[in-house]
Amino acid sequence: MTDSSEDAVRAYYDAIDAGDYEGFADLLAPGVVHERPDRTIEGRETLVEFMRGGRPQTGTAHEVGATYRNGEGSYAARGRLFDADGDLMFEFVDAFEVEDGRIERIRTYTR
Numbered sequence: 012m013t014d015s016s017e018d019a020v021r022a023y024y025d026a027i028d029a030g031d032y033e034g035f036a037d038l039l040a041p042g043v044v045h046e047r048p049d050r051t052i053e054g055r056e057t058l059v060e061f062m063r064g065g066r067p068q069t070g071t072a073h074e075v076g077a078t079y080r081n082g083e084g085s086y087a088a089r090g091r092l093f094d095a096d097g098d099l100m101f102e103f104v105d106a107f108e109v110e111d112g113r114i115e116r117i118r119t120y121t122r
Contacts, residue, residue, distance in 0.1 A: 015112055016080070016086055016109050016112075017078050017086070019038055019112060019113075019114060020078055020086050020088050020114075021078065022034070022038055023107075023114060024073035024088070026038065028071070028072050032062065036056075038114055039058060039114050040055065040110065040113040041055050042054065042055075043058055043115060043117070044117070045058055045116075045117045046118045048120070068095070070095035071092055071095065072092070072093045073091075073093075074091045074092075075089070075090040076089050076091070077089050085106070085108055085109075086107040087105065088104070088105045089102075089104050090103055090105075101121045103119055103122075104119075104120045105117055105118070106118040106120070
C-alpha cells in the first residue's frame, strides 16, 4: 500500500473516532458508496451525516490491526470495533477503493 493510500485508510477511522467530520469528508469522493451489512449509503454528505448521528452507536473506537493492498486502488483494513465502554462489538474487514487520494467505495464485512 502506498503511504498516501494507507494514510487515507487509517485517517478514515481516526476521523470517525475523533468526531472530525470535516476531516472525514475531505477523505471521501463526492459519489462515495459505503456498503454495510445493514444498508448502503451513497454520497459524501449522506455518509458524513450518517456517521455524525445516524449510526447505531456513536462514541465507538476502531482498532485497526492491519491494512493490505489488494491491487491498483484497492485496499483492505482488518480490525475491531469497541463501544463507548470499551467492550468489543465485532470484528470487521473494510474493502476500500481509492482514486486520486479519495475514498470512492467501502464494503464492510463483519463477524
